[in-house]
Amino acid sequence: MGVxxxxxxxxxxxxxxxxxxxxxxxxxxxxxxxxxxDPSPGVVTAALAxxxxxxxxxxxxxTPPLREAIAAWYARRRGVAGLTPAHVLPTIGSKELxxxxxxxxxxxxxxxxxxxxxxxxxxEVGARLVGATPxxxxxxxxxxxxxxxxxxxxxxxxxxxxxxxxALRAALARARELGAVLAGDECYAELGWDAPxxxxxxxSVLDPAVTGGDPAGVLSVYSLSKQSxxxxxxxxFVAGDPTLVARLVTARKHLGLLVPGPVQHxxxxxxxDDAHVAAQRERYRARRDTLRPALERAGxxxxxxxxxxxxxxxxGQDAWDSLAWLAELGILxxxxxxxxxxxxxxxxxxxxxxxxxxxxxxxxLSAAS
Numbered sequence: 001m002g003v004x005x006x007x008x009x010x011x012x013x014x015x016x017x018x019x020x021x022x023x024x025x026x027x028x029x030x031x032x033x034x035x036x037x038d039p040s041p042g043v044v045t046a047a048l049a050x051x052x053x054x055x056x057x058x059x060x061x062x063t064p065p066l067r068e069a070i071a072a073w074y075a076r077r078r079g080v081a082g083l084t085p086a087h088v089l090p091t092i093g094s095k096e097l098x099x100x101x102x103x104x105x106x107x108x109x110x111x112x113x114x115x116x117x118x119x120x121x122x123x124e125v126g127a128r129l130v131g132a133t134p135x136x137x138x139x140x141x142x143x144x145x146x147x148x149x150x151x152x153x154x155x156x157x158x159x160x161x162x163x164x165x166x167a168l169r170a171a172l173a174r175a176r177e178l179g180a181v182l183a184g185d186e187c188y189a190e191l192g193w194d195a196p197x198x199x200x201x202x203x204s205v206l207d208p209a210v211t212g213g214d215p216a217g218v219l220s221v222y223s224l225s226k227q228s229x230x231x232x233x234x235x236x237f238v239a240g241d242p243t244l245v246a247r248l249v250t251a252r253k254h255l256g257l258l259v260p261g262p263v264q265h266x267x268x269x270x271x272x273d274d275a276h277v278a279a280q281r282e283r284y285r286a287r288r289d290t291l292r293p294a295l296e297r298a299g300x301x302x303x304x305x306x307x308x309x310x311x312x313x314x315x316g317q318d319a320w321d322s323l324a325w326l327a328e329l330g331i332l333x334x335x336x337x338x339x340x341x342x343x344x345x346x347x348x349x350x351x352x353x354x355x356x357x358x359x360x361x362x363x364x365l366s367a368a369s
Contacts, residue, residue: 024330
């Protein structure tokens with residue numbers, strides 16, 4: 001399979017519903033794609049502006065200050081101490097790494113790539129591009145011989161499900177039995193809402209309670225798009241097994257995958273400032289607290305959604321029917337069909353609309369209840 005064999009980009013199918021929702025007299029409330037709408041932090045934009053004299057090629061491996069900042073951030077925010085610059089690597093956003101990791105790990109036909117049952121499509125795309133076999137499974141007992149890569153997405157997109165340390169430890173044990181790499185896609189980890197994640201840090205796959213202090217065969221992928229409103233910067237990184245990281249560095253050098261120098265400088269500022277992350281978290285908490293009860297009054301049941309940027313909901317009917325009903329209210333969301341075949345009645349609602357738009361959605365839903 002090659003790039004030309006990929007299906008049409010799924011969000012194109014939502015265009016007619018977006019057009020219908022846009023006809024609402026008060027305008028569309030777009031809760032479909034989770035693109036941040038709030039300003040990038042001043043401490044980060046100032047750092048970017050100060051680094052615009054970027055006349056030389058940036059380092060694939062990342063500047064020493066950036067690699068040190070990533071390691072320090074894991075110790076401070078994720079409870080993962082002991083990482084060194086050899087354990088970390090910046091990436092051009094996290095989606096490109098998710099898509100390319102099977103290629104960078106030299107996977108191919110006959111290899112199995114496991115991904116969540118409710119998952120955004122890039123895990124499967126990455127597997128198919130190299131001729132590997134994607135397998136949707138959340139149960140380590142179902143992971144077959146031949147599995148070479150296991151993706152854990154916690155908190156999950158679209159469903160906000162969190163894997164606790166016990167579940168992650170079991171997943172790692174099975175991955176090591178199979179000789180597979182365990183990769184954690186963790187970009188929503190600062191956004192825990194329901195107990196215990198409202199007060200307890202969401203564990204990383206690199207947490208010592210998971211790895212026993214040994215990161216062999218484990219990679220953690222993180223993005224600053226959500227917690228720092230840097231989606232346009234394409235600022236992300238991977239950390240973990242230094243042998244695997246070194247393989248990624250070599251492959252990325254050959255492919256020319258370079259995070260721009262000014263972005264690397266800005267990432268150092270973002271990783272060193274926790275105040276803007278806390279402020280953004282409270283914005284999302286307030287939006288969630290407004291939208292969730294309105295959805296429930298309108299007949300939606302919220303499933304999982306204990307963390308992350310989305311509410312995963314169903315009215316007990318096909319998701320396209322729910323989306324058509326929502327479009328009449330001027331609201332656009334994402335159908336569960338986009339996230340695998342297992343949740344055809346679910347709808348994903350993003351919390352990344354402005355406060356006023358979230359309030360408008362809540363008012364429309366309440367009026368229709």
